[in-house]
Amino acid sequence: xxxxxxxxxxxxxxxxxxxxxxxxxxxxxxxxxxxxxxxxxxxxxxxxxxxxxxxxxxxxxxxxxxxxxxxxxxxxxxxxxxxxxxxxxxxxxxxxxxxxxxxxxxxxxxxxxxxxxxxxxxxxxxxxxxxxxxxxxxxxxxxxxxxxxxxxxxxxxxxxxxxxxxxxxxxxxxxxxxxxxxxxxxxxxxxxxxxxxxxxxxxxxxxxxxxxxxxxxxxxxxxxxxxxxxxxxxxxxxxxxxxxxxxxxxxxxxxxxxxxxxxxxxxxxxxxxxxxxxxxxxxxxxxxxxxxxxxxxxxxxxxxxxxxxxxxxxxxxxxxxxxxxxxxxxxxxxxxxxxxxxxxxxxxxxxxxxxxxxxxxxxxxxxxxxxxxxxxxxxxxxxxxxxxxxxxxxxxxxxxxxxxxxxxxxxxxxxxxxxxxxxxxxxxxxxxxxxxxxxxxxxxxxxxxxxxxxxxxxxxxxxxxxxxxxxxxxxxxxxxxxxxxxxxxxxxxxxxxxxxxxxxxxxxxxxxxxxxxxxxxxxxxxxxxxxxxxxxxxxxxxxxxxxxxxxxxxxxxxxxxxxxxxxxxxxxxxxxxxxxxxxxxxxxxxxxxxxxxxxxxxxxxxxxxxxxxxxxxxxxxxxxxxxxxxxxxxxxxxxxxxxxxxxxxxxxxxxxxxxxxxxxxxxxxxxxxxxxxxxxxxxxxxxxxxxxxxxxxxxxxxxxxxxxxxxxxxxxxxxxxxxxxxxxxxxxxxxxxxxxxxxxxxxxxxxxxxxxxxxxxxxxxxxxxxxxxxxxxxxxxxxxxxxxxxxxxxxxxxxxxxxxxxxxxxxxxxxxxxx
Numbered sequence: 001x002x003x004x005x006x007x008x009x010x011x012x013x014x015x016x017x018x019x020x021x022x023x024x025x026x027x028x029x030x031x032x033x034x035x036x037x038x039x040x041x042x043x044x045x046x047x048x049x050x051x052x053x054x055x056x057x058x059x060x061x062x063x064x065x066x067x068x069x070x071x072x073x074x075x076x077x078x079x080x081x082x083x084x085x086x087x088x089x090x091x092x093x094x095x096x097x098x099x100x101x102x103x104x105x106x107x108x109x110x111x112x113x114x115x116x117x118x119x120x121x122x123x124x125x126x127x128x129x130x131x132x133x134x135x136x137x138x139x140x141x142x143x144x145x146x147x148x149x150x151x152x153x154x155x156x157x158x159x160x161x162x163x164x165x166x167x168x169x170x171x172x173x174x175x176x177x178x179x180x181x182x183x184x185x186x187x188x189x190x191x192x193x194x195x196x197x198x199x200x201x202x203x204x205x206x207x208x209x210x211x212x213x214x215x216x217x218x219x220x221x222x223x224x225x226x227x228x229x230x231x232x233x234x235x236x237x238x239x240x241x242x243x244x245x246x247x248x249x250x251x252x253x254x255x256x257x258x259x260x261x262x263x264x265x266x267x268x269x270x271x272x273x274x275x276x277x278x279x280x281x282x283x284x285x286x287x288x289x290x291x292x293x294x295x296x297x298x299x300x301x302x303x304x305x306x307x308x309x310x311x312x313x314x315x316x317x318x319x320x321x322x323x324x325x326x327x328x329x330x331x332x333x334x335x336x337x338x339x340x341x342x343x344x345x346x347x348x349x350x351x352x353x354x355x356x357x358x359x360x361x362x363x364x365x366x367x368x369x370x371x372x373x374x375x376x377x378x379x380x381x382x383x384x385x386x387x388x389x390x391x392x393x394x395x396x397x398x399x400x401x402x403x404x405x406x407x408x409x410x411x412x413x414x415x416x417x418x419x420x421x422x423x424x425x426x427x428x429x430x431x432x433x434x435x436x437x438x439x440x441x442x443x444x445x446x447x448x449x450x451x452x453x454x455x456x457x458x459x460x461x462x463x464x465x466x467x468x469x470x471x472x473x474x475x476x477x478x479x480x481x482x483x484x485x486x487x488x489x490x491x492x493x494x495x496x497x498x499x500x501x502x503x504x505x506x507x508x509x510x511x512x513x514x515x516x517x518x519x520x521x522x523x524x525x526x527x528x529x530x531x532x533x534x535x536x537x538x539x540x541x542x543x544x545x546x547x548x549x550x551x552x553x554x555x556x557x558x559x560x561x562x563x564x565x566x567x568x569x570x571x572x573x574x575x576x577x578x579x580x581x582x583x584x585x586x587x588x589x590x591x592x593x594x595x596x597x598x599x600x601x602x603x604x605x606x607x608x609x610x611x612x613x614x615x616x617x618x619x620x621x622x623x624x625x626x627x628x629x630x631x632x633x634x635x636x637x638x639x640x641x642x643x644x645x646x647x648x649x650x651x652x653x654x655x656x657x658x659x660x661x662x663x664x665x666x667x668x669x670x671x672x673x674x675x676x677x678x679x680x681x682x683x684x685x686x687x688x689x690x691x692x693x694x695x696x697x698x699x700x701x702x703x704x705x706x707x708x709x710x711x712x713x714x715x716x717x718x719x720x721x722x723x724x725x726x727x728x729x730x731x732x733x734x735x736x737x738x739x740x741x742x743x744x745x746x747x748x749x750x751x752x753x754x755x756x757x758x759x760x761x762x763x764x765x766x767x768x769x770x771x772x773x774x775x776x777x778x779x780x781x782x783x784x785x786x787x788x789x790x791x792x793x794x795x796x797x798x799x800x801x802x803x804x805x806x807x808x809x810x811x812x813x814x815x816x817x818x819x
C-alpha cells in the first residue's frame with residue numbers, strides 16, 4: 001500500500017502535513033487536538049489570507065449549530081501549543097471578520113519541480129492593473145539597483161512602494177535572467193522571525209543557529225534579486241538580515257520597502273514621490289486629467305466601479321481637487337475613486353473634510369492597513385513612541401510649512417526639550433510622517449494634508465487641542481514682527497514671500513482666536529500684524545472681514561494705540577481696493593492720523609497721512625491732494641528714509657499730473673526714477689502696496705500721452721502690461737491696466753489691444769473681489785461702444801478718466817511752463 005499523497009505547509013519553524021494533519025517544529029512533533037489541527041490546516045491553505053470565521057466553523061463542525069466560542073477555544077489552544085502565547089502571535093485574529101496566519105507560508109507538494117529552472121516572474125506576485133506615473137522612475141531605479149546592489153524605497157503608507165518595487169524587481173530579473181524572491185514582512189510581528197520567514201520562502205528548514213548562513217548560501221547558488229517588502233515595523237532586524245545576506249551572497253541584489261530607511265551598510269535610499277496632478281491653471285482641462293498620473297488613476301478606478309463614469313469639463317476641477325487634497329497618494333486616491341459608484345467627484349471632494357469616514361472601501365483582500373485611509377495612518381502612528389506622537393499631533397496645526405524654530409516652539413508646549421525635539425523631527429522625517437525640503441534659508445518641514453487631518457483628530461481626542469492652538473497662534477504672531485516695514489516699502493521681498501506662504505496658518509490662528517474658546521485680543525493682534533500679507537496676496541476683501549471684527553475689539557479697549565493706527569490704516573487700504581475712496585476710507589485714515597499725532601509717532605503719522613492724501617486724489621479733489629502731498633514731503637524732509645522720500649515724490653507727481661501741471665509731474669517722477677535706480681533701493685514696494693515700477697510706468701505713459709507722444713506712451717504701456725503679468729500681483733496689475741495701459745491704448749486708437757487689457761482687468765477684479773477696480777472695466781468698455789452699465793457710485797477720478805476715454809480731447813494737455 002502506497003502512502004497517500006500529501007501537501008506540506010512551512011511557516012517559520014513549523015511544518016504541517018495534510019491531509020495527515022501532522023505538525024512538527026524543527027522536526028519535533030507538536031501535540032495538538034484534531035479540531036485545532038483542522039483549523040490550522042485551513043489557515044495554512046489560505047497562505048496568509050483571511051479565512052472568515054463562518055468558513056472555519058463550517059469546516060470543522062459541518063452542519064452543526066456552533067458559536068464562535070468553540071472556535072476561539074481551539075485556536076487559543078493551538079497558540080499555546082505552538083509556544084506563541086507570550087510573543088507575537090502566529091495566528092492573528094481580526095475581530096468580527098476571521099483569522100489568518102501571521103507569518104509567510106510556503107506550500108510543497110510530494111514531488112515538487114525544482115525551482116532553479118523557473119522563470120523569475122514565477123516567484124514575484126503578478127501585477128493587476130496599470131502602473132501610473134512610475135515608468136520612468138522604475139526604469140531608472142532598476143539600473144540603480146544593479147549598480148548599487150542594495151536599494152530601499154521609502155515613503156508614507158499608500159504611496160505605492162510595493163507596486164513600484166515589484167516593477168523594479170521584475171525588470172531587473174528579466175533583464176539579467178535572475179532568480180527573484182518576494183518576501184512580505186507585513187504579517188511578521190517579531191524581528192526574530194525575519195530569517196525564518198525568508199527561509200520558508202526559499203524552501204529550506206527555518207531553524208538553527210546558522211540559519212542566516214544557510215540562507216546566504218542558498219542565495220549564492222545563482223544570481224538573484226530579493227524584495228523584502230514592508231520592513232518599517234522590523235527595521236532593526238531587517239537591517240541586520242540585509243547586511244548578512246549581502247555579505248554572504250555576493251551576487252544578490254536586495255530591494256526593500258519601508259516607511260523609513262533601514263540605515264544599514266551599503267543602503268541607497270530613494271523616497272517615492274506622490275503622483276502628479278494638474279495645477280490651478282489646468283483646473284478645467286480634461287486633457288490634463290488624462291495626462292497627469294494622479295488624476296488618471298482616479299479616472300480609471302472610478303470607471304472600474306461605475307461604467308457610466310467619464311471625465312468632463314464639469315467634473316475635472318473636482319477630480320483635480322480630490323487628488324490635491326489627498327497629496328497624490330495612490331492608496332487614498334483609489335479609496336476615493338471607489339466611492340464613484342454612488343457619489344459624484346464634486347460630492348467626494350466636499351466629503352474629504354471627513355476623509356477617514358469616507359475613505360473606507362479598500363480591497364477585501366488587502367492588509368487591514370490598506371483597507372481604509374485611517375488604517376494606513378494607524379499603522380505608522382502606532383510605531384511611534386508617545387512623546388513623538390504628541391509632537392506630531394501638535395505639528396498638525398501648521399497648515400503650511402514650518403522651520404526648525406517653529407517645530408521647537410510647538411514641542412515646548414508638550415514639555416519636549418530642544419535637543420530631543422530636534423531628534424524627534426528628524427525621526428518623523430525618516431519615518432515619512434513629516435516631509436522635509438532644503439532651501440537656501442535652511443530646512444523647511446510640512447505634513448501631508450492627510451497626515452495633518454489625522455494628527456488633528458488625535459490632538460482633539462487627547463483633550464490638548466486648545467492649549468496647542470493657543471501656542472500655535474502665539475508662534476504665528478511672533479513671526480509677523482516685521483510687518484510694519486512692509487507698509488513703508490522697506491520689507492524685503494523675501495520677507496513678504498516667506499510670510500505670505502504662511503497665510504493659511506494666519507487664517508487658522510485667527511479663526512481659533514476669534515472663536516468662543518479663543519482670545520479676541522490675540523485675534524486682533526494677529527489681524528494687525530498680518531495685514532500686509534493680504535495686500536501682498538491681493539486679498540483685501542478677505543482682510544476687511546477680519547479687520548471689522550478687530551476694530552470692534554479695539555473700540556472695546558485693550559489694543560495698543562500704535563496697533564490701532566496700523567489697523568485703521570490697513571482698513572482704509574482695504575476699503576480703497578474694494579469700494580473705492582468712500583467716506584469710510586477717509587474716516588479710517590483721518591482717525592489713524594489723529595491717533596498717530598497724539599502719540600507722537602512720525603512713522604505712523606506718515607502712513608496715515610498717505611491714506612488721507614490717497615482718498616482725496618482718488619475722489620477727484622486734486623488741489624487738496626497737492627497740499628497733502630506737500631505736507632507729507634515736508635514731514636519726510638531731505639534726510640528722510642529713501643522709501644519715504646520716494647513716496648513723497650510720487651505723491652507730488654500724481655497730484656501735479658491730475659491738476660494739469662504735467663511738467664512738474666515729470667520733474668517729480670524723474671526724481672522717483674532716479675531714487676529707484678540706486679543700489680539700496682532693492683525693494684520697489686511703496687505705501688500704496690503697489691509695485692513701484694508699475695506705478696511709475698503708469699504715470700510715465702500718461703505724461704508721454706499728455707505731451708502728444710502716443711507712440712512712446714503705447715510702448716511704455718505694452719512694457720508695463722508685460723511686467724504686471726510677470727509679477728502676477730493682482731493689485732499692481734489692476735493699477736497698471738486701469739490707471740495707465742487701457743486709457744493710453746484707447747487714446748492711441750488701439751481698440752483691440754484696449755479690449756484685451758479690459759478683459760485681463762475684469763479677470764483680476766472678479767477673481768479677487770476688487771469692486772473699485774471692477775468699475776474701470778465698465779467705464780472703459782463703454783468707451784469702446786459696449787453696453788456696460790456703471791456702478792451706482794464711482795469716484796471723482798474715475799468719472800474724469802471715463803470722460804476722457806469717451807473723448808480723448810477732454811484730457812488737459814501739457815503745459816510747457818510750470819504754472
